[in-house]
Amino acid sequence: MNPANVSRNKLEKLTDLPNIGPAIASSLRLLRIDKPDDLVGRSPLELYHMLSSIKGKRQDPCLLDVLISITRFMDGDDPRPWWHYTAERKRMFGVHQETS
Numbered sequence: 001m002n003p004a005n006v007s008r009n010k011l012e013k014l015t016d017l018p019n020i021g022p023a024i025a026s027s028l029r030l031l032r033i034d035k036p037d038d039l040v041g042r043s044p045l046e047l048y049h050m051l052s053s054i055k056g057k058r059q060d061p062c063l064l065d066v067l068i069s070i071t072r073f074m075d076g077d078d079p080r081p082w083w084h085y086t087a088e089r090k091r092m093f094g095v096h097q098e099t100s
Helices: 022-030 044-055 061-074 082-093
Strands: none
Touching (some): 022 044, 022 061, 044 061
């Protein structure tokens, strides 16, 4: 969902989260994340590595930006577009990610 349209009062399904559409919602379900509350306290980097492992290949690093956006949102931050976190991800984790 577009971050500008997100309402904390209406967080029933994954696609109610900022930056989450059907494709990423499907990927989150592979991690047994079925509702927004399942993201509270989760590590975006850990989720990224788990998803890379499940899918058998390194995921696009921009997915990590999305995961940062939704975990931060569920921890109380304002909804922001996923690209807001790109520079931070590059500083913290580097441009490329490896699966572990």
